[in-house]
Amino acid sequence: MAQATNFGFGEDEAMLRDSAIKFFDDNCSPDKLHGLVAADSDVNRSNECHWQQSLWQQIGELGWTAACIPEAAGGMGMPLVAAVALAEEAGKAAFPSPLISTFNASFVLTAAATDNANKTLAEIATGRAASLAITNEKGSWEGSDTDVEFIDGKLSGTAYFVQDARKSEILVVAAKSAAGVGLYVVNADSTGITIEADSIIDLTRDQAHITFDKVSATEVAAAGDGDSAINQAMPSILCITAADMVGTGEWLLQTTVDYASTRIQFDRPLAFFQAVKHPLVNVMLAIDAAKSLTYNAACAISQEPENGEKLARMAKSAASDMAVFSSSRAIQFHGGIGFTWECFVHLFFKRQMHNQVLYGDAKYQRAKLADLLMGKAA
Amino acid sequence: MADTAPANATATPTDTPEQAKFRAHCQQWLATNHPGQPTVKLPQGALELSDPAALAWLQAWQKSAYDAGLIGCDYSKETGGGGLTNCQAIANHEMLRAKTPYLPNIIGLGMAAPTVYFHAQDEVKQALLPKLLSGEEIWCQGFSEPGAGSDLANQQTFAEKKGDSWVINGHKVWTSLAHFASWMILLCRTDKNDKYNGLSYFVVPIKAALGKGVTVRPLIKLTGETGFNEVIFEDLIIEDKYRLDEVGAGWKVAMTTLAHERGAGMLTTPSAGGLVTEEEKGTAVNSAAALIQLAKDSYRDGKTSADDPVIRDAIMQMIIRQEGFRQNQRRIGAKALNDHPMRLPLQFKLVATEIGQDIAQLAYEIEGIGSSLNVTDANAPGGGQWPLAYMNSFGITIAAGANEVQRNILGERVLNMPKSK
Numbered sequence: 199m200a201q202a203t204n205f206g207f208g209e210d211e212a213m214l215r216d217s218a219i220k221f222f223d224d225n226c227s228p229d230k231l232h233g234l235v236a237a238d239s240d241v242n243r244s245n246e247c248h249w250q251q252s253l254w255q256q257i258g259e260l261g262w263t264a265a266c267i268p269e270a271a272g273g274m275g276m277p278l279v280a281a282v283a284l285a286e287e288a289g290k291a292a293f294p295s296p297l298i299s300t301f302n303a304s305f306v307l308t309a310a311a312t313d314n315a316n317k318t319l320a321e322i323a324t325g326r327a328a329s330l331a332i333t334n335e336k337g338s339w340e341g342s343d344t345d346v347e348f349i350d351g352k353l354s355g356t357a358y359f360v361q362d363a364r365k366s367e368i369l370v371v372a373a374k375s376a377a378g379v380g381l382y383v384v385n386a387d388s389t390g391i392t393i394e395a396d397s398i399i400d401l402t403r404d405q406a407h408i409t410f411d412k413v414s415a416t417e418v419a420a421a422g423d424g425d426s427a428i429n430q431a432m433p434s435i436l437c438i439t440a441a442d443m444v445g446t447g448e449w450l451l452q453t454t455v456d457y458a459s460t461r462i463q464f465d466r467p468l469a470f471f472q473a474v475k476h477p478l479v480n481v482m483l484a485i486d487a488a489k490s491l492t493y494n495a496a497c498a499i500s501q502e503p504e505n506g507e508k509l510a511r512m513a514k515s516a517a518s519d520m521a522v523f524s525s526s527r528a529i530q531f532h533g534g535i536g537f538t539w540e541c542f543v544h545l546f547f548k549r550q551m552h553n554q555v556l557y558g559d560a561k562y563q564r565a566k567l568a569d570l571l572m573g574k575a576a
Numbered sequence: 577m578a579d580t581a582p583a584n585a586t587a588t589p590t591d592t593p594e595q596a597k598f599r600a601h602c603q604q605w606l607a608t609n610h611p612g613q614p615t616v617k618l619p620q621g622a623l624e625l626s627d628p629a630a631l632a633w634l635q636a637w638q639k640s641a642y643d644a645g646l647i648g649c650d651y652s653k654e655t656g657g658g659g660l661t662n663c664q665a666i667a668n669h670e671m672l673r674a675k676t677p678y679l680p681n682i683i684g685l686g687m688a689a690p691t692v693y694f695h696a697q698d699e700v701k702q703a704l705l706p707k708l709l710s711g712e713e714i715w716c717q718g719f720s721e722p723g724a725g726s727d728l729a730n731q732q733t734f735a736e737k738k739g740d741s742w743v744i745n746g747h748k749v750w751t752s753l754a755h756f757a758s759w760m761i762l763l764c765r766t767d768k769n770d771k772y773n774g775l776s777y778f779v780v781p782i783k784a785a786l787g788k789g790v791t792v793r794p795l796i797k798l799t800g801e802t803g804f805n806e807v808i809f810e811d812l813i814i815e816d817k818y819r820l821d822e823v824g825a826g827w828k829v830a831m832t833t834l835a836h837e838r839g840a841g842m843l844t845t846p847s848a849g850g851l852v853t854e855e856e857k858g859t860a861v862n863s864a865a866a867l868i869q870l871a872k873d874s875y876r877d878g879k880t881s882a883d884d885p886v887i888r889d890a891i892m893q894m895i896i897r898q899e900g901f902r903q904n905q906r907r908i909g910a911k912a913l914n915d916h917p918m919r920l921p922l923q924f925k926l927v928a929t930e931i932g933q934d935i936a937q938l939a940y941e942i943e944g945i946g947s948s949l950n951v952t953d954a955n956a957p958g959g960g961q962w963p964l965a966y967m968n969s970f971g972i973t974i975a976a977g978a979n980e981v982q983r984n985i986l987g988e989r990v991l992n993m994p995k996s997k
């Protein structure tokens with residue numbers, strides 16, 4: 199019981215979250231979101247990246263990207279629960295932005311803890327967007343698996359599944375050389391970088407594979423130290439992803455409850471029927487467990503880091519299962535209208551389905567957790 | 577205060593000064609006054625108590641914990657309590673950590689005490705609560721009837737006013753611990769023309785009236801154990817002072833009982849032992865972590881069950897659900913992380929009982945054919961406790977408002993969905 203009862207979520211964190219609630223209320227109604235990201239329903243639509251850069255500027259001014267960056271690196275030094283709360287609100291709005299990718303990049307840089315890493319963190323703290331280019335073609339989540347090489351001081355090769363790549367100014371790249379995996383920072387618009395957008399299902403973010411052709415880069419973790427920095431940051435990354443799902447899940451729940459309470463069939467609101475009511479209660483139970491597990495893991499990462507990975511895998515597992523459940527019930531209980539492009543629900547459904555597999559689905563997390571709690575299987 | 581605590585005392589950073597002092601007291605007392613291994617065979621929980629010797633052993637434990645101030649600490653001094661604020665949760669936590677036995681007067685502490693405390697006349701509560709809290713007098717709950725289960729307001733047991741007294745006739749079922757009880761909290765009808773406003777609430781001295789208007793008959797559970805009963809009232813006469821609140825206010829009073837029964841009341845129920853106490857031993861029923869050891873000790877397909885990826889995944893699911901439940905309880909205390917004040921408290925009963933049931937069901941599978949052996953079979957793995965726990969788990973997914981009804985309550989009161997009736 200070394201951890202605080204309030205999960206370390208104090209007045210400052212609550213104030214920050216309240217500013218986020220207001221920001222999303224003012225700027226990001228589902229209606230606007232749909233107009234922004236889903237204007238074109240053509241299956242062969244061009245692969246454009248829809249987001250509002252002006253809102254991202256405001257976020258920089260509000261200090262969100264600085265919140266959890268250590269004070270020594272120019273940030274506000276708040277505990278991870280602060281970023282978790284922001285990610286939860288961003289999820290509730292299915293907000294298209296590089297907020298999550300920037301948080302995740304900053305966790306890896308914080309774990310790297312070199313002077314160069316701190317310099318990049320200071321830039322992120324001023325509101326520059328960043329993303330991690332650390333995943334290989336097979337979609338492995340292991341810190342040691344990268345297809346990019348660092349040879350003679352230059353990056354070559356391709357990084358896959360880079361989140362919000364086209365919104366990010368800074369890339370944190372994992373690359374291997376004879377001495378092992380190191381981490382390198384480059385500006386996304388450097389010569390030799392080709393960003394090729396993936397055509398993805400989730401309309402509220404973008405994703406790309408990025409090819410490096412002999413690109414000069416700044417080393418932020420020496421060869422051999424990169425994968426351990428990624429592994430050390432992974433619990434925080436899992437928490438943030440889980441928080442996004444918790445927020446998105448809550449939007450799906452409340453929206454579906456409202457719909458089922460007003461739509462009349464058989465002379466009664468749909469939610470009169472327990473075949474509708476009870477699963478929605480089950481969605482609430484799943485959201486609450488995932489939420490408590492996420493705050494618990496985030497609190498542990500700040501206060502007793504030795505338990506961080508274990509608790510973060512619990513949170514991501516619970517949140518991933520909840521993401522599938524909350525989004526599937528939302529579509530189902532909206533009936534025919536829920537199956538249309540014009541209904542907002544699919545935006546949140548697709549965000550959940552993206553998040554549930556990102557950084558490993560529920561079963562992957564549980565396999566990792568079992569190794570931690572039970573030892574490897576014979 | 578620090579100098580009174582034992583060397584290994586752990587304070588919790590968020591304790592108030594009163595709580596910190598009280599926690600140190602609990603730790604110190606428990607360090608030397610744990611009752612040790614029971615000298616009699618105890619059932620898994622208090623709801624299956626049937627052996628008077630087992631009851632007596634547990635009553636002695638409850639009395640000593642009460643005398644030390646660990647039980648009823650949030651009740652006023654006039655009613656036999658400790659006069660403290662928010663300290664029962666601390667005592668519960670320390671008793672859980674010290675792995676003490678459970679408390680026998682479970683219905684009394686969980687349901688009768690808060691109801692009497694909030695609704696009885698001063699004279700009655702001062703007379704009855706001290707012996708309830710100490711466990712010297714066992715209490716039972718007379719709510720359910722053959723025709724009034726989930727539809728609790730459909731009460732047919734009738735109380736008729738005659739002069740200054742009430743005459744009671746009717747039939748209660750599933751009355752846990754009535755066979756040991758001195759007192760019953762009774763919900764019954766005083767007006768046949770108004771379903772909800774025609775109910776009234778009494779405390780009834782049933783032991784004193786055995787054979788004189790009260791008959792208690794045991795009912796046998798599907799496990800073969802007993803613990804609950806049917807109770808028949810035939811022209812039982814009780815004094816008016818035993819009425820709680822106004823005539824016709826029975827439903828409102830019953831809401832106090834039910835809120836506490838579901839873990840969502842104003843007062844924290846004293847509790848000790850039970851869930852997760854024996855976790856580390858790997859033998860405890862109800863603990864997801866115990867499944868790991870069980871899997872290491874069980875075999876399937878030539879390997880230990882702990883090497884089977886499907887079993888590993890299933891165990892992790894249970895561990896995650898149980899941790900989620902624990903963290904929900906913690907989050908109740910973090911006001912800023914609760915949008916709706918009743919959303920988590922009202923989930924308590926539903927989630928706790930379903931997790932317990934699913935853990936036991938998984939243990940049943942992990943044990944394999946060994947789980948076919950009853951507790952009475954010398955070869956039953958783990959003494960047959962897991963299959964027994966699985967069977968008994970239905971008692972609590974049904975009792976205290978069946979879980980389907982809990983889902984209605986959550987849907988209607990928390991999510992504001994239209995009522996299903």
Ligand SMILES: Cc1cc2nc3c(=O)[nH]c(=O)nc-3n(C[C@H](O)[C@H](O)[C@H](O)COP(=O)(O)OP(=O)(O)OC[C@H]3O[C@@H](n4cnc5c(N)ncnc54)[C@H](O)[C@@H]3O)c2cc1C
Nearest residue numbers: 717718719720725726750751752971974975976977978980
């Ligand atoms: C071990 C045990 C101990 C008990 N101890 C006590 C005690 O000490 N005192 C006491 O007063 N009572 C006690 N009870 C009784 C308990 O409160 C009732 O069994 C319970 O309220 C359910 O009522 P019922 O048995 O009549 O089932 P029913 O109400 O007939 O329900 C049967 C099934 O139908 C479902 N159902 C009912 N209504 C609805 C609805 N509206 N929507 C959806 N599903 C519905 C239920 O969930 C349940 O699954 C105990 C029961 C058990 C099992």
